[in-house]
Amino acid sequence: MAGAVKEEASCTHYKRHCKLLAKCCGEFFVCRLCHDDVKEHTMDRFAVTTVKCLQCGTEQPAANVCKDCGIVFGEYYCSICHLFDADKKQFHCCGCGICRVGPKENYFHCFTCNFCLHNDIKDTHKCVQNVSRQNCSVCMEDLHTSRTSVNTLLCGHLLHRTCYSDMWKRGFYRCPLCVHSMTYMHDFWKDLDDEIAMTPMPEAYQSATVMIFCNDCQEKGSVPFHVLGMKCSSCGSYNTSQDGGLSMPPQHPC
Structure with a gap:
């Protein structure tokens, strides 16, 4: 029977009860982001084949239930991304190639933008080819795989929602890439x-x-x-x- 988790999972990114074996360095980490924070290379989430239970310590093939103690590693589990987390209505988007926070019925995948967008802008958004396959033009961090949600501007470009908010607070209303007004003015x-x-x-x-x-x-x-x-x-x-x-x-x- 599953009990309290014995090994402390000091991860601020996800809520899970297992560690992932990084094939790149042969070490266990609670998540790829924890790995990337301390290593000089990035972890391939799709290459994970082995996990370690944080309750009983058993190393085993990647799955969502420990084969020995029966603890569930994550309320949500994706066998493609090897994402274990609390239930946030996630869904795996084949177009994006990764999991997105849902619920799924609220989003559609635009194959021109190559990104999942909210249904509210399905008929009004301006397409920009592969718009998410670049860094945020404010913080210069990745947009496509970021855990930070994004805002779609009138021009079709994307900004992290936090960066968008910071720009408004500072009185900037133009897209950093094309200087079009970011929203209706x-x-x-x-x-x-x-x-x-x-x-x-x-x-x-x-x-x-x-x-x-x-x-x-x-x-x-x-x-x-x-x-x-x-x-x-x-x-x-x-x-x-x-x-x-x-x-x-x-x-x-x-």
């Missing part, structure tokens, strides 16, 4: 409209114009100049870049 642009209306430019600049390039709709055009922002006349975005010098109205002599 209508309310923010309206607030900026009101602020500009209450902050007139000095008389000499009130008729000044400037050429801008819109990072959201890609249009160019001449718009009124204001130090708080230049509004795209095509889509109403303030996510614009100045594309030339000021054009000042002719000055009439007194």
